[in-house]
Amino acid sequence: xxxxxxxxxxxxxxxxxxxxxxxxxxxxxxxxxxxxxxxxxxxxxxxxxxxxxxxxxxxxxxxxxxxxxxxxxxxxxxxxxxxxxxxxxxxxxxxx
Numbered sequence: 001x002x003x004x005x006x007x008x009x010x011x012x013x014x015x016x017x018x019x020x021x022x023x024x025x026x027x028x029x030x031x032x033x034x035x036x037x038x039x040x041x042x043x044x045x046x047x048x049x050x051x052x053x054x055x056x057x058x059x060x061x062x063x064x065x066x067x068x069x070x071x072x073x074x075x076x077x078x079x080x081x082x083x084x085x086x087x088x089x090x091x092x093x094x095x096x
Contacts, residue, residue, distance in 0.1 A: 026050070027073045030083045041080045042073070045087070052090035058083065 021027050021044055028043045050059060062076045076083060 024048075028083075029073045029075045030080050031075055031077055032079070039080060041083075043083070043087070049087070049090050049094070052086075052093065054086040054089040058086055 025044045025046050028045050029040055030043065031040050045055075049055060058076050058078055061078065062070070062074065065077045066075050
């Protein structure tokens with residue numbers, strides 16, 4: 001998982017203005033987790049937030065399903081409400 005965080009941290013140094021993603025952030029596509037939830041939602045998440053344990057667990061699930069070398073947008077297989085809860089937990093612990 002450190003390799004994935006390291007690759008995502010590259011966005012701290014390089015930002016493609018055409019992508020609409022601010023420097024230091026990564027686009028994340030939350031896709032259904034196979035339980036009939038076929039909705040997807042796109043989020044823009046600060047790279048440092050992905051280090052929080054609640055999101056790190058979801059990244060590990062993403063790595064198991066899609067591999068560590070995802071190209072383009074980072075896909076995370078979980079319910080949208082679960083991802084939002086993990087973001088909220090990370091934000092509260094960081095004081096955002």
